[in-house]
Amino acid sequence: GDEVIVTLPGDNKVLSLAEVEVFGFSTPLYNVALHKHTSQSSNSSASAKLSFEAVNGSIVTDPSQENFAQTFIEQDPWWEVFLGMSADIETITIYSRDFHHPECPGDVCSRRLRGFRLEIFNGNDENAIFIYNDPSAIDPGLVIPIAVPSGTVGDRVRISLQKQEYLGLREVQVFSETQPITVYNVALNKSSAQSSTWTSSESFKAVDGEIHSDSNSHTDLDLSPWWEVLLGSSVVINSIFIYNNCDIDNCSGGLRGFRLEIFNGDDASAVFTYNDPSAVDPGPLIPITTGPSGIFYSSHVVKV
Known part of the structure; x- marks a missing residue:
């Protein structure tokens, strides 16, 4: 139960309690x-x-x-x-x-x-x-x-x-009842690169921890532009969040149809690939679940 009520039926009664103790056990939430x-x-x-x-x-x-x-x-x-x-x-x-x-x-x-x-x-x-x-x-x-x-x-x-x-x-x-696990942004401030750079929108601005500002990476108008981050060590990747380049009114559909790949070591074949299914706009925040926990992905790379 989640509630205990003590009543004293009848008219002209006074209910006085020095203490009420309820013993039991529950699983913490x-x-x-x-x-x-x-x-x-x-x-x-x-x-x-x-x-x-x-x-x-x-x-x-x-x-x-x-x-x-x-x-x-x-x-x-x-x-x-x-x-x-x-x-x-x-x-x-x-x-x-x-x-x-x-x-x-x-x-x-x-x-x-x-x-x-x-x-x-x-x-x-x-x-x-x-x-x-x-x-x-x-x-x-x-x-x-x-x-x-x-x-x-x-x-x-x-x-x-x-x-x-x-x-x-x-x-x-x-x-x-599942105790939250501690996960870290293993891409934060790591080495990054992109196919080209438009004005001052360098690749590192996509891993600088700023998600509510004008700090963003941006390539020139390229054929098949790409961006990547080198994680620096082998890690277990739980999920990936991509924050699209948006203003407060409307999110750009420029990422529509993007591909994300995860690589391991010197293997040129991706160990995980995600193809964006959106028809118009993938949205301001794109969460990607990478796969079963315990699969090791490594230093090279997450590539978009």
Whole structure:
């Protein structure tokens, strides 16, 4: 159980308790979404209300702090978090915006989430393994707990609206018995190269750790342009995240149809290849699951 109630039936009674102790055991749950990679369909601001604000661990309600994620008003907005591993998900808690504003339905901003959809995905499969459709008629509330069926294993959670609206989220927590593993960006500040360089957009700017600035790599207009990073040592690659070169309004479709390859040592044959399937635009953040844990890829290279 998760609740204990003590009552004293009858009129004119006084219930006085010195202490109540409840003994038992439970398996600890971990918020596997905390500080993980996130993305959203658009940003309502260039420097605030960004997607990562919904997994920063803060559920403060002070309206003066723009400590939440929010898209522009648009058709079918979405937000998602990439867990970095496949986790057995037990529950998900969504914290809506606790704010009143005349532009919100009935002046209550949490009502904008009415009818939201939550989906859980695993790996590169675009078919959701779990879907939750909000049944609320007016307001889903400030705190929305969602029970997930036992045995649901996923590595990505998406929240979306099927209407023209802002999508705002104060915090999203994804709970699992799976203890989060510590993974490192093994490409950070490593040696890189590209087929050519446009103005000052050198290859190293794609591995300098800056994902919310104008720091990006860029080739000239080439035939089959490429970019690569040398990891410097053999590592087990769990996943790869590519941040597309986007402005706050629209993401460039220039990466459409890209190929990513992983090489090992002096072998000229790739040990892993990913071909982008997008028809128009691969999006602002492209997560790629590389394969089963324990396969060693090495110093040369990740190539796009």
